[in-house]
Amino acid sequence: MxxxxxxxxxxxxxxxxxxxxxxxxxxxxxxxxxxxxxxxxxxxxxxxxxxxxxxxxxxxxxxxxxxxxxxxxxxxxxxxxxxxxxxxxxxxxxxxxxxxxxxxxxxxxxxxxxxxxxxxxxxxxxxxxxxxxxxxxxxxxDIHPLVMYYNKDLLEAAGITSPPTNREEFDAAVEKVTNRDKGVYGYVVPTLWPQQFIFPTLVWQNGGELWNGTDVAYNSPEAVEMIQWLRGMVDKGVSPGNVQQDGENTLFLQGKNAIQFNGPWMKSQFDEAGLNYGVAPVPQIGKAKQAVFGGxxxxxxxxxxxxxxxxxxxxxxxxxxxxxxxxxxxxxxxxxxxxxxxSAEFKALPQSAIADSFSYVQFAPNVLNWPTISEPIWGELNNALLGKKDAQKAMDDAAAKSKQAIGK
Missing domain, CATH: 3.40.190.10 (Periplasmic binding protein-like II)
Structure with missing residues (x-):
C-alpha cells in the first residue's frame, strides 16, 4: 500500500x-x-x-x-x-x-x-x-504494551462486575465464564502470536528473565511455571486445545472468548465488529511483580x-x-x-487506561540481534502449549538453539 x-x-x-x-x-x-x-x-x-x-x-x-x-x-x-x-x-x-x-x-x-x-x-x-x-x-x-480485552456481556452474565487484576481473580473469572456446552471459553490460549508479547510478560511477572546479562534465561523455573499455567487452562477446559493462528481472536469476535491478551492495535477491529468490550491492564499473574511486555x-x-x-x-x-x-x-x-x-482528549479515549502500565512496561532485552537469538522460543513454546513437549524440555531445547545461534 x-x-x-x-x-x-x-x-x-x-x-x-x-x-x-x-x-x-x-x-x-x-x-x-x-x-x-x-x-x-x-x-x-x-x-x-x-x-x-x-x-x-x-x-x-x-x-x-x-x-x-x-x-x-x-x-x-x-x-x-x-x-x-x-x-x-x-x-x-x-x-x-x-x-x-x-x-x-x-x-x-x-x-x-x-x-x-x-x-x-x-x-x-x-x-x-x-x-x-x-x-x-x-x-x-507510541508505546504498545500487551493489554487485556474482555467481553463485557460475558463477564456480566457470569456475575463478574469488574475485570480481574490478579491471578486469583483471573483464574476464578475464566472458570466461571466457561460454558463448553455453548462453546464459550473464559480464556482461549494462543499457541502462536501474540505469545511474543504474552510469554515475556508472564516470565517477568514471575521473577524470571529472558536474558540474564550474559546468556539466555527463558528455561528458568519461573518461565516454565508460567507455561504450565497456560497449558493448565487447556487441561481444565477453560480453553480449547490446538488453537490455530488467530483462533483466540476469531472466538473473541464471535462472542465465545471472554478474555484475550493482545495489543492496542486490535481496537479498530473490535470497534468495527460492534463488540461490547473493555480494555484494561494485564493482571499480575506471576508471583513477583507487575510487569508487561511492550513495543x-x-x-x-x-x-x-x-x-x-x-x-x-x-x-x-x-x-x-x-x-x-x-x-x-x-x-x-x-x-x-x-x-x-x-491531554483531556486522550484521557477520554477507552485505551487511555493503557498508559497506566507505562510505569512498569519492559521492552525486549537490549541485545544485538535479539529477534534472531530469541526466535527458537516460539516454536518450542508452541510445542509445549500443544502438549507435544514437557514445558521444561521445550524451553531447554529453545535455549540450546539460541546458544547455538550466538556461538555458545
Whole structure:
C-alpha cells in the first residue's frame, strides 16, 4: 500500500516545489517518510501527515507505507544502496541497537535541540532504551504494551462486575465464564502470536528473565511455571486445545472468548465488529511483580541524511507530532508524548487506561540481534502449549538453539 506521494529518488536531498496557497514566496523542502503501517493503522498516520503538510508552507512529506512483513528487508536494501532511501522512518524500538551497531542511524539530540523537542516530554523507558552511549537514536511515537480485552456481556452474565487484576481473580473469572456446552471459553490460549508479547510478560511477572546479562534465561523455573499455567487452562477446559493462528481472536469476535491478551492495535477491529468490550491492564499473574511486555514505534533518521533543510523539516514535523497525534491514539495506540497522554482528549479515549502500565512496561532485552537469538522460543513454546513437549524440555531445547545461534 502506497499512500500520498512517492519517492523523490536518490537521497531526496533538497528537492523543492513552489509553495502552495497564496504565499508563493519560496520553495517547499520535500522529504521521504517510510512506515510499516500497512494494516488498519496506516490511514491514521496518513491523516497526521496530511494535516502537517497543510499546516505550513515550508515542508512537504512524501509518505510511503511499505508492507509490514517486508519492511526491514526493504529498509536494508534502501540503506545499503542509497536508492529510494527514506529521510525519516519508523523503526521498532528493539531494532534500534542493531541498526546503530551497523552504523546506519544518526543521533537525534542535535535535531531535537534545534526543534525544541525535550526528551523529558516522552515516556522514560522508551527514551532510555533508544539512548546508546549517551546519544539518542529514536524519538518515540507510541508505546504498545500487551493489554487485556474482555467481553463485557460475558463477564456480566457470569456475575463478574469488574475485570480481574490478579491471578486469583483471573483464574476464578475464566472458570466461571466457561460454558463448553455453548462453546464459550473464559480464556482461549494462543499457541502462536501474540505469545511474543504474552510469554515475556508472564516470565517477568514471575521473577524470571529472558536474558540474564550474559546468556539466555527463558528455561528458568519461573518461565516454565508460567507455561504450565497456560497449558493448565487447556487441561481444565477453560480453553480449547490446538488453537490455530488467530483462533483466540476469531472466538473473541464471535462472542465465545471472554478474555484475550493482545495489543492496542486490535481496537479498530473490535470497534468495527460492534463488540461490547473493555480494555484494561494485564493482571499480575506471576508471583513477583507487575510487569508487561511492550513495543514502541520510533522515528529514526538514516546516517546518510545530510541536507540541513531536510533535517530541519524532520525536526519541525516531529515537534508537530508531539502535540498533534491524537489521530494515532484513535487507531488504538497509546502515545509516548506526555503532553498528549496528559491531554483531556486522550484521557477520554477507552485505551487511555493503557498508559497506566507505562510505569512498569519492559521492552525486549537490549541485545544485538535479539529477534534472531530469541526466535527458537516460539516454536518450542508452541510445542509445549500443544502438549507435544514437557514445558521444561521445550524451553531447554529453545535455549540450546539460541546458544547455538550466538556461538555458545
Amino acid at each position: 502506497v499512500a500520498t506521494g512517492c519517492s523523490n529518488g536518490g537521497d531526496a536531498g533538497g528537492k523543492t516545489e513552489s509553495a502552495s496557497g497564496g504565499a508563493g514566496k519560496g520553495k517547499k523542502t520535500e522529504f521521504l517518510f517510510w512506515t510499516p503501517f500497512s494494516g488498519a493503522d496506516g490511514p491514521f498516520m496518513k491523516e497526521i501527515v496530511d494535516k502537517y503538510n497543510a499546516s505550513q508552507d515550508s515542508y512537504k512529506i512524501n509518505f510511503v507505507i511499505q508492507p509490514n512483513g517486508e519492511y526491514y528487508k526493504q529498509l536494508d536494501v534502501a540503506l545499503s544502496t542509497g536508492k529510494e532511501r527514506p529521510d525519516l522512518m519508523i523503526m521498532h524500538l528493539d531494532q534500534i541497537p542493531t541498526y546503530v551497531s551497523k552504523g546506519q542511524l544518526q543521533e537525534m539530540d542535535t535535531l531535537a535541540g534545534a526543534a525544541g523537542i525535550n526528551k523529558t516530554d516522552y515516556v522514560e523507558a522508551a527514551v532510555n532504551y533508544a539512548t546508546i552511549e549517551d546519544k539518542l537514536y529514536g524519538i518515540p511515537l 514502541s514505534h520510533n522515528f529514526a533518521i538514516p546516517k546518510d541524511v545530510k541536507d540541513e533543510g531536510i533535517i530541519a523539516g524532520i525536526g519541525d514535523f516531529l515537534k508537530y507530532v508531539s502535540s498533534n497525534s491524537l489521530e494515532w491514539a484513535e487507531s488504538g495506540q497509546a502515545l509516548a508524548a506526555k503532553p498528549m497522554i496528559e
